[in-house]
Amino acid sequence: MTDPVAFLLGLGFTVVPLVGYLARLVVKRRRLRSDLARPPHL
Amino acid sequence: MDDNVTTPAQTHAIGVPTMFIRTLPYAAVGSLILLGLLVWFAAPDWSGQTDVTAPLTRNLLFVHPAAAWAAFLGYGIVFWMSVRYLNRPDPLVDMKAATAAEVGFLFNTIALLTGTVWGAMEWVESGQNALATVYSEPKVLVVLVTWFTFGAYLSLRRVIDSEPRRARLSAVFGILGGLGVPFSFATSRLISTSLHPDVAGPGSNPDAALGAIVGGILAWSAVAFTLLFLVLYRMRLEAMRWEDQIVERDAAVGA
Numbered sequence: 001m002t003d004p005v006a007f008l009l010g011l012g013f014t015v016v017p018l019v020g021y022l023a024r025l026v027v028k029r030r031r032l033r034s035d036l037a038r039p040p041h042l
Numbered sequence: 043m044d045d046n047v048t049t050p051a052q053t054h055a056i057g058v059p060t061m062f063i064r065t066l067p068y069a070a071v072g073s074l075i076l077l078g079l080l081v082w083f084a085a086p087d088w089s090g091q092t093d094v095t096a097p098l099t100r101n102l103l104f105v106h107p108a109a110a111w112a113a114f115l116g117y118g119i120v121f122w123m124s125v126r127y128l129n130r131p132d133p134l135v136d137m138k139a140a141t142a143a144e145v146g147f148l149f150n151t152i153a154l155l156t157g158t159v160w161g162a163m164e165w166v167e168s169g170q171n172a173l174a175t176v177y178s179e180p181k182v183l184v185v186l187v188t189w190f191t192f193g194a195y196l197s198l199r200r201v202i203d204s205e206p207r208r209a210r211l212s213a214v215f216g217i218l219g220g221l222g223v224p225f226s227f228a229t230s231r232l233i234s235t236s237l238h239p240d241v242a243g244p245g246s247n248p249d250a251a252l253g254a255i256v257g258g259i260l261a262w263s264a265v266a267f268t269l270l271f272l273v274l275y276r277m278r279l280e281a282m283r284w285e286d287q288i289v290e291r292d293a294a295v296g297a
Contacts, residue, residue, distance in 0.1 A: 006163045007098040013155035014105050018270070021148050025277055032284040040288075040295040 063276060070269035077104065077266045080259045096163035102156050104259055108267035110153035110185070114223045115271055116146020117192065121220025124213035136209035137286070139216050140199060141279040145271060147192045154189060157182065165237050180229040181238045188222030195219055 001009075081104050088097035123139035126132070161176035176182055195215040202208035230238040252260060 001159075001162065003096040003098045003163065006096060006159050007101065010099060010102040010105065010156045010159040013159065014109065014152050017148060017152055017155075021274065025274070025281065029277065029281045029284075032281055032288065035288050036284055040291045 066269065066276065067273050070266070070273045073262070073266035073269050077259070077263055080104075080262060084255055085259055086256065096160075099160055099163045102160045103256070104263045106153055106156040106160055107260065108263035109149045109156060111264050112267040112271040113146045113150035113153055114226070115268060116142045116149060116275070117188065117220050117223050119275075120146065120192075120195075120216040121223070124216030124220065127209060127213040128217075131206065131209065133205065133209065133286075136212065137282050138279060139212065140196075141275055141282055143192055143195050143212075143216065143219075145274045145278060147189070147196060148274070149267070149271065150185065150189050150192065154182075154185060157185075161237070179238065180233045180236045181226055184222060184226045184229050188219055188226065191215065191219035191222060 081101055085101060085104070088094045088100040091097075094100050119142035120139045123135050123142065127135045127139065158173070158176050161179065161182070162172040165179070166172045166175045177186060195212060198215060199208055199212055202211065230236040230240055
């Protein structure tokens with residue numbers, strides 16, 4: 001593994017999990033917010 | 043009343059002043075941008091140093107320790123909330139522990155992945171197995187065990203339906219997992235075969251001294267990742283409370 005590849009890999013291992021988690025969280029929050037606004041399920 | 047007007051007495055549902063909560067995402071994004079600029083413009087050119095084998099990868103110094111710090115902050119919160127829950131059971135305290143564990147686990151994963159790449163470049167000599175070399179290092183081993191413990195903690199929460207039982211068992215797991223944090227700090231100081239340098243505190247290695255600029259950027263990376271941790275923690279905790287509210291509301295209607 002060369003130095004630039006390792007650096008990009010390290011950067012990717014930081015950005016991808018963070019962005020992935022944040023995106024999932026935003027989608028989940030949007031769904032929950034619309035669920036809260038809907039009348040309750042029977 | 044204008045929504046943007048806050049009084050000192052006004053606090054958010056999770057007990058933090060609303061003004062602080064509102065500015066937190068902007069502060070996190072701003073501090074991450076500043077970190078990027080500092081690394082780009084102020085960090086030294088590592089290729090000029092004789093002991094650096096991978097100059098570009100050395101810049102992970104401004105990501106890897108900060109991610110580990112954010113993970114340990116999360117695990118510290120889990121430990122404290124777990125003790126509090128066992129002392130006086132409260133669903134909100136359990137929720138805070140679960141949130142901190144989830145976000146801490148995310149940062150722990152980042153710290154392990156970036157550390158593996160960095161360690162493979164700096165520690166491994168030709169002919170050695172990279173993964174075996176990195177994961178036989180005492181501190182990495184302790185952090186890996188802590189990662190598995192919190193992985194089990196999060197899995198445990200998914201499989202137990204009874205809320206009090208889940209919270210009690212999670213609290214025990216949270217305390218056990220939280221012990222990984224002081225163990226991790228101790229390994230590089232107590233075990234001589236540790237490849238992690240001690241850069242701060244009593245007994246630190248003078249050869250590993252960072253200098254003012256690198257030390258400053260490193261400290262800033264810890265600030266930026268702490269703010270990022272707090273943003274994710276707050277967003278996840280709020281979502282968890284909404285989930286709870288929906289379940290309670292539906293149960294009340296169905297009853």
